Amino acid sequence: MQCRFCKFSSPHQDLIFKHYRTCHWSVNATSFPCLHLECICIFKTIGALKTHLWRVHPKTGNKGNTTFSCDNCDFRDICSQSTFLHHLRGHLKNHERVHCPFLKCNFISNSYRTFTAHNNRKHKSHGLNDFRISVCPENRCNDASPSSSLGCAPNLDEEVQVHLDEEVQVHTTDTPDDNPAETKQALEHKLAALFLCMQTQLHVSKRASQHISNAVTDILTISKSNTLAAIKDILQSHNCDVDQSVFTDIAHVLHETDPFLTACSHNGILSTEHKRNSYFKQKFQVTEPIEYVFSRADKQTFFYVPLLKVLQTLLDQPEVFEKTFTTNESAHGFYQCCFDGKYFKENRLFSSQDFSLVLGLYIDDFEVVNPLGTARKKYKLTAVYWVILNWPSQNQSSLNSIQLALLGKSSEVNANGYEPFFDPLIKDLKCLEQDGVFVQKLGNNVRGTVFTVSADNLGAHGLAGFQESFRVEKFCRFCLASLNNIQNTEVREGIFQLRSPEQHDCCITELNSSETLSSVDGVKSECVLQKHLKFFHTITGFPPDLMHDLFEGIVPFEISLCLKKWIDSKYFTLEELNNKIHSFQYCFSDQVNRPQKIAKTFSSKKTIGGNAHENWTLLRLISLMIGDLVPESDKTWHLIMDLKDIVELVVSQKLTVEAVWYLESKISCHRELFKEVFPDAYLRPKHHFLEHYPHLICCFGPLVDLWTMRFEAKHSFFKKVVHETQNFRNLLKTLSNKHQLMMACAIDSHSFFKAPLHVENVKVLKISSLDARLRLAVENKYANQTSFSLTTKATVHGTQYSRGMILCIGNENGFPEFGQIDHILICGTEVAFIVHRLTSWYIEHFRAYEINQSTHCDVAIVTPQELVDFYPLAAYNVGGRRMVVPKRFLLG
Structure with a gap:
């Protein structure tokens, strides 16, 4: 048997387990793959792995x-x-x-x-x-020499035969058992990793970590007498007459060689906070943040994490290198990633290089304390993150993939401007553009630059140099529309001139040549990135803010208007609506993102509140909650259902050109209906931004890949650090240092990214044992296989699938075809879904599909790559009917 992470091999499971624990165990991301190469199961503990081997691979146990x-x-x-x-x-x-x-x-x-x-x-x-x-x-x-746990194996080489009356010895390489010194170092490193995880992942304070270390050391020291007594009992039970000094020496040696006592006792390498920090910096790949000064007189500083050093460290990791430089060509006529957009293809650097590092920045202000408390704004911070856009979207969304670049106090950044704040980052970016970063596996330098900057609308306007108000005349960063004109003129009419790099440069020139002008066409200054970087431009570098435009803007605003109208029409009361929301039987991921009850003040505030996930769930499922209470002819209902259709299109990760045209038509119809249903209501600037989305999808690719939701989740790390430590002294240094230690902890684990497939509790079956209908389907899909494994739950690229979920498995006559998961099949290293096909009818009023069992009981086997949409759905019972509501637009 061979380790799945390195070249270590052994015929004995226990030595493989010990190797796993010693060389590949990680406190922050532990996963143990099955020892059999043909098995794709991964387990969180060694115990679970042993149980799996016992049940599924009995010949090896x-x-x-x-x-x-x-x-x-x-x-x-x-x-x-x-x-x-x-x-x-x-x-x-x-x-x-x-x-x-x-x-x-x-x-x-x-x-x-x-x-x-x-x-x-x-x-x-x-x-x-x-x-x-x-x-x-x-x-x-x-x-014969006793066999390994693989069973009787007389043909094994003599060098790996094991005799039971001797210590187990396996002639192999890369095992810590060959060298006690290496074993000691490995155990020290694992213990240090545990302390590092306690501080960065579990948010245990330094004082608490020291207290735990001291307490455990004292307990182990006191237990020496118990160890001495146990040794004496064992030797006496074997009639061994040994002098008392021998007992004492054995107990002393056992305690002296204990890895925890050795490292954490007095003068130990991990005994104090200072020594632990020194060990972290020497033995872990820590990129330390650098402190820069705004003003020495006012003691204003900020911290920068060197981008080039972090890039170098990441690209030295084999799996990161593979994800970065593996190219996947998109099909013609589809928008699947940012590389399919017009702006990427027209970028002079990206189009001229075989390999380029494509970076995405994110800037945002956030509070690390209660934003409604007395300390609000006092501890408001400005953070700049970055991510490598070469990676697949499922890897970009991992919080470990999002790197910290800059961290400063918002008040000081605003007072001193973006120029000094971004200066150290820009120096590294200019070096990346001109010289590149050396990639050891390629043997040469790879150049790159910033492609996009994601931010909320206010943050984007501030960094891009546009006016930071949406009540000014030229409020839009995508066109030259006037605020008054958006109420009567659509973007698709072509009246509003789109901003272009040439037009924007003219605005900058005019602004710089005049001392009296404060802004030109909404531009008040030149973006600091455009000013210094050769291959970045403001117009092509700031995508729209999908999350805030829709889920924290248009969606809660329009739902509040519609709810008021429905309640005024006596369709239902607010109490009845809240009861529906509360009693709805949410399934799977909808349980996590279930919407909150609507406050009584929603009408006056013109918003239902809630966060982005909750508002998205409410918009998706509101038709199932109250659809039977609202007449089909109600235009207000049509308005909300049209908005639901728009959201499904905008959040799709794969769109055709025709789907983009359909989105443009839908947005136009929605606008007209909004003006008809609510003639006294004004379209908000976010409605205008939404009208640009079809064009922006053609420029940037799917907008959901560049939204701010996952970046905002990164803030939670810093908030947890402050909450747990309650230390506001030198806050920026504490947060930036802890973040870099956390990243070092992630890099130290055997897998920087989450496993693409996580499966537990499989059952091995012979194909011949299946019923005829299922056996035929399996044989058609996997002709040369005689056995396979079944499971009821699997996680593929972070998405969990389980029995009972509904999948869109294809299209028939232009309509989506659904199937319900019966089992999840594992054949070799591939995973597939055994589903029974469902008949479906589209119910226009609910914007949902009614599903029923097929009369033919057809069985299909579908791989994740063959799904129309990878997101699994839930079937909800509404009035005696089973209904499925898509989350994304299902391509026909």
Whole structure:
């Protein structure tokens, strides 16, 4: 058997387990893959892995039924190895002398504890073929060297044969057992990783960490007398007459070699906070933040994490390198990533290089304390993050993938401007544009630059140099529309001139040449990135803010207007609506993002409140909650359902050109209906931004890949640090240092990214054991396979699938075709879904599909790549009908 992370191999499971724990165990991201290359199961603990091997791969474990005979009594039965050993322990509990049942072992004991310790130490990895013939008459591997846990294997090389009366020795490489010094260093490193995880992942304070270290050290020191007594009992039970000094020496050596005591006792390498920090910086790949000064007189500073150093560290990781430089070509006529957009294809650097590093920045202000408390704005921070856009979107969304670049106090950044704040970052970016960063695996430098800057609208306007108000005349960063004109003129009419790089440069020139002008066409200054970077431009570098435009803008605003109208029309009361929201049977991920009750003040505030996820869920499921209470002819209902359609299109991760045209038409119809239903209401600037989305999708690709939602989740790390430590002294240094230690902890783990596939609890079946209908489907899909595994739950690229979920498995006559998961099939290293097809009818009023069992009971096997949309759906019972509501637009 071979380690799934490195070249270490051994015929014994226990040595593989020990290797896993020593070399690949990580406190912040632990996953243990099955030892069999053909099995794709991954487990969170060694115990779960052992259980899996016992149940699913019995030939490699100790499992198996055979005839056992007991030397102490008349017991003779067909049973498993564990059952027989349990029988022997019954004799030991009666203090009967029991002879060890394994080959070439003369050990005899009448002590249950001693016998169990001997068995675990000497024979834990041995199987059925390692028993004596008198104990296991069916054993035919009698005088040969005992086999490994793989079973009787007479053809193994002599160098890996193991004798039970000697210490287990395996001639292999890369194992810490070959060198005690290496083992000691590995254990020290794991202990240091535990302290690092406590401080950065679990947010345990430094004082608490030191207290835990001291307390455990004291406990282990005090337990020395217990260890001495236990050693004395064992030796005396074996009639060993040993001097008292020997007992003392053995106990002393055991305590002196204890890894925790060695590292954490007085003068230990991890005994104090200072020593631990020194160890972290020496042994972990920590990129330390650098402090820069705004004003020495006012003690205004900020921190910068060197981008080039972080890039170098990341690209040295094999899996990061693979994700960065593996290109996936998109199909013609589709928008699947930012590389499919017009702006990327027209970028002079990206279009001229075979490999380029494409970076996405994010800037935002956030509070690390209660924003409604007395300390609000006092601890408001400005953060700049970045991510590598070369990675697949599922890897970009991981919080470990989002790197910190700059961190400063918002008041000081605003007072001093973006120029000094961004200066250290821009120096590194200019170097990246001109010289690139050296990639060892490629043997040369790779250039790159910033492609996009994601931010909320206010943050984007501030950094881009536009006026930071949406009540000014030229409020839009995408066109030259006037605020008054957006009420009567659509973007699609072509009257509003789109901003272009050339037009924007003219505005900057005019602004710089005049001392009296404060702004030109809404431009008040030149973006600091455009000013210094050769391959970045303001007009092509700031995508729209999908999350705030829709889920925290248009959606809660329009739902509040519609709810007021429905309540005024006596369709239902606010109390009835809240009861519907509260009692709705949310399933799967909808349970996590369930909407909150609507406040009584929603009408006056013209918003239902709630966060982006909650508002999205409410918009998706509101038709199932109250659709039967609102007449089909109600235009207000049509307005909300049109908005639901628009959201499904905008959040799609794969769009065709035709789908973009359809989105443009939908937005136009929605605008007209809004003006008809609410003639006295004004369209907000975010409505105008939404009208630009079809064009911006063509320029940037799917907008959901560039939204701010995952970046905002990064703020939670800093908020947790402040909440747990309650330390506001030198806050910026504390937060930036802790973040870099956290990233070092992530890099130290054996997997920087989450496993693309996570499966547990599989059941191995022969294809011949299936019923004819399912067997035919499996044989058609996997012609050369004779067996496979089944499970009821699997996680693919972070999305969890389980039995009962609904998938869109294809299209029929232009309409989506659904299937319900019965089982999840694992064949080799591939995963597929066994679904039974469902018939469906589109219910226009609910904007949902009614599904029913197919009369033919058709079974289909579908891989994740064949799904129309990877997101699993839930079936909800509404008025006796099973309904499915899509989350994204389902391409026909």
